[in-house]
Amino acid sequence: MNSPIMNTFPFELGPIRPVDEAASLLIRTTRGCPWNRCEFCVNYKDMEFSLRSLEEIKQDIAAAADYYGSDVFETCFLQDGDSFLMKTAELVALLTFLKQKFPGLKRISSYGRAQTMIRKSAEEMQAICLVGLNKLYCGMESGSDKVLKKVNKGVTASDISTSSRRAKEAGMSISEFIILGLGGQELWQEHARETAKVLNEINPHFIRVLTIGVKPGSGLLRQMEAGEYTLQTEKNIIEEQRLLIENLSGITSHYANHHAVDLLTETRGQFPRDKPRLLAIMDRYLSLTEEDRMNFTLGKRLGIYQQLDDMNRAHLHKEVDAQLLKIRASHSGQMEEIFHHLRAQIV
Ligand code: SF4
Structure with missing residues (x-):
């Protein structure tokens, strides 16, 4: 889940960053999202997508170093929606310059859109990781092709799996975000089972769970009004999450409901050790009167x-x-x- 940002700085900032990047240096490489058609998303709804030039981004990096000093940050997040759309050579040059200006950076992160990442070869991903981009937030949302199609994600489960595994093999830390309730009452079991299947294939470092909230102006609201998408009840969503956790196996990921939008935010732990405890949290809620x-x-x-x-x-x-x-x-x-x-x- 993202947090909005106000810009009062002498360099450009995008409107959104992941919650885990609250203390990070923010550098904007792209504006908006080149896809901008997912039915549940209104993050960049009124923003036209554009790539920023390498020179422009470098000027911002230099301005940020002047403004903050070069030794303040250990983490940096590249905004907005799709840094991988940059040519690999330019992304490498940008990261090299960023590390020169902020030598204390230990982690540089970005959103990792499967649609774009899949076009980078294993060698390109390794080159990008080698110069510092070592953490990705991937909006997987679902591992079900039916759900992905219904919400117009523009990517297949197979591409999500391949691109994430390639990034992981290159040495990047992977955080997969999934959305509970995204399949609605129509596809909840398919959504839970197929998502678990793809997560088992990837074995990401982190699984981050968010609960659907249908936003005004979203395509999903239109689907709801047309009777094509039926919201899960709060209880159904926990049943769905139980099915998801039950089907996760052979992974060593850290799993968490860590956002206020989630009902059972105590659901966090390390697989495989904590799987029984996570299931017990679901069962405790489901067995309430x-x-x-x-x-x-x-x-x-x-x-x-x-x-x-x-x-x-x-x-x-x-x-x-x-x-x-x-x-x-x-x-x-x-x-x-x-x-x-x-x-x-x-x-
Ligand atoms: S790819 Fe991401 S940012 Fe773009 S529309 Fe879909 S969810 Fe929103």
Whole structure:
């Protein structure tokens, strides 16, 4: 998941960076996303895509070094959506210059769009990694070709698997992002099983899970209104996640629900060791009574609870019950819509 940025600096900044890059130097290599057609995404909706010239980016790097000093950062993130669209020689030259200006950088990261990465050979990926680009955030979203097609991701599961494995073999650290609920009620089992299959093939260093929140202006909202996509309930999404975790095998990835949009943010751990514990978290939620499940879900969506254990704190439980009563009085039978509304507010 991304975080928006305000620009008050003497160099260009894009609007978005991953949450893990809050303390990183940001250098913009491209503007927007060259695809910009995924049905669930509104990140760059009103922005025309453009590549920046190597000279322009170098000027920004030099300006950033003057502004911050050259020894402040250990991490850098390349914005916006698709640095791999740069010619390999230019990307290598850019990274070399970046390391000269900021010699303390230990990690340089970028989004890794499978559609573009697949066009780089193993040798090119190695050359890019060798000069410093050593971490990728890959928006895999799903391993199901049916789901990928339905949300117009513009890439196949096979290309996702090949491009990520190639990057990993080149020496890059890979973080795969997947979206729970993306298949809707129509394709949730296919989505969970096929996503697990591709993750098992890649064995990424990190698996990061986000829960779908359908945004205003997105194609997915249009699909929803046309009856082509049916949202999973909060309980269904946890059942889906249980199926996903159950089908993950032979991997050594770190798995986490680490964003506020996720319901069970305590679901984080190292495979294979923590798989039983992660499944137990799902089972604990799924075995709650209907009333307790409503209480927890609302409490989490309102930010009153952080994790399942918080339900045992009597004053918090009471506070959520009071809210539940109020909402039911005015919106009887609409709890799932309210949960989704609260979820979709989160950036
Ligand atoms: S999800 Fe990624 S590839 Fe798809 S439109 Fe958004 S930024 Fe572009």
